[in-house]
Amino acid sequence: MENGTIIRTTDLVKIYPMGEQSITALQDVNLTFGRGEFAGLVGPSGSGKTTLLNILGSLDAPTRGSAEVLGLRVEALPHKKAAELRNRHIGFIFQTFNLLPVYTVFENVEFPLLLLGMATAARRKAVMDALEWVHLADRAKSRPNQLSGGQSQRVAIARAVVKKPELVLADEPTANLDAENSHHILHTMENINRELRTTFLFSTHDDKVIGHLRRKITLVDGRVAKDEPGAGR
């Protein structure tokens, strides 16, 4: 993988068997992403966006083809190695169910660092820094059910970036948010992208998000229909 390339998919196919029939979620997807990109997969519901993100995040395996992420072929990774890849290098943000409800904001953000075995003092600092980025340092002791939807999503961002990963995969991060909150978290992510050179890959069909993308890839029925520069800066 040449320098600066962080993701490369080659003839990626994902077919879900559904009884006698099967659903082709991804069909011959060939995409390359460089370090520091702020890109999005757009397309209608069911076009394969989540499936692609899950494969890139090694949460799911492709049926055929290959996906290289940070130099590793995720389709061939054993469980343990895949967990390590996610743990060290990838941050996830989901549409819902992002936070563990029994833990405080602080503890939710702390969790990936516990998995990394980081020392207590360094961990505290990293968590508080991440919460500062998303302007939620004052809510460190709150529980998720005491937060608004926008605040919860910002905590999810803090958790995704607290370990300073190379790659953040965000699956419809604004789907449940109003316009103001959507712009707010996108600004947050743009800042992190700029300051830490973290690569962001979104899936979305939300125009508010699309306006911030610097690269826009349109999926239709599992195929890449368009790959064009976006309006974002």
Added chain:
Amino acid sequence: MIRFLLKGILRDRGRSLFPLLVVTAGVFLTVAFYGYILGMMNNMIRSNANLRHGHVKVMTRAYAQDIAQVPNELALTGVAALSDELRTSYPDLDWVARIPFGGLLDVPDDEGETRIQAPVAGLAVDLRTSGGPEPGLLGLAKILVRGRMPRVPGELLMSDELARKLGLDIGGKATLITTTMAGSLAMANFTVAGTIRFGIRAMDRTGLIADLADLRRALDMDDAAGEVLGLFKDGIYRSDQAAAVLRSFEGRYAGRQGEFLPAMQTLAEQPGMDIIIGRMRYATSAIVFIFLLAMSLVMWNAGLVGTLRRYGEFGLRLAIGEAKGHVYRTMLAESLLIGVLGSTAGTVLGLSLSWYLQVHGIDVSSIMKNITFLMDTVLHSKITPLSFVIGFIPGLLASLIGTAIAGRTIYKRQTARLFKELES
């Protein structure tokens, strides 16, 4: 990391309190139930000892051979001396002489002619020595239906059912026709002092309880008795001690010939007892096993449900980068913790209840109607070494296995699917 997980357990009641309560309750019920069953078995042995056999029974060798026929012509003689000797040699036991007897009961009309006759089977015991053990051993005060205890010679207790059938009231008179020890015809007049309910069909149809002195006179059995029973003073049958008494007693007559020499039998040796004990053991194991199975299923299910409702959490943890094996191991550790705590609590509670019942018992006679001979009006329990593990181990295993099986889905399923199930 461990602290992090502990926080999660403590804060999520669905993860801690609910499974803990299920395990505690299941283990408690198992332990208490097991103790109660053993207590019941003990009570059955106690009734058998008090009513029929004692902990050991002395008879003549010939009587023992033919015991089902109640052969009073083969009864022991010189009973006073024998009893004294037994009391001196084996002071741990109470010794009582009894005469089981059979015969015909003849109820006369006003003219003294026979109105009705019925076969009877009775037990003659010492009712009139004040402070004697017999009324207590037979629980006569509890099973008295009408009338009172016999006080003067010629009074007896009769099954209430038999008395009604014969049209006898309290104070009614009847003649017992039977054979003397020598084999000649014997007739003796009796007055019904009270009626009792045995609660055993055969005995309710034909049963009498008479005074030993009256029967001795009627049957020409002066200083004789069919049986001399020995009962440990604390009322508990201990087979090894009973066997030791037996060996020592039989030793005195070893090598001597004569079918009228005394012979001893322990409670466990009485004909049919091995079968009864075997059946009781079998029934106990079966009941306990079914109970355990049901409890295990409940606890196992609790483990399954607990895991299913956490799919979202597991999916998220996997996405954040926790390895599947680690998630699985933490689940097992959690269920082990819950299992140990719950099983300990349940065992302690179950043993406490059993211990209370074993030492004090709970008298339920006030809330029971129609108390009978065999019915125990005091709930008892018994603790054995097995009581300590009979609930603990299944409690632990059930919660562990339930979680282990539920957790396997984490491996089977694609991680992405764990999320899919949540999104719907």
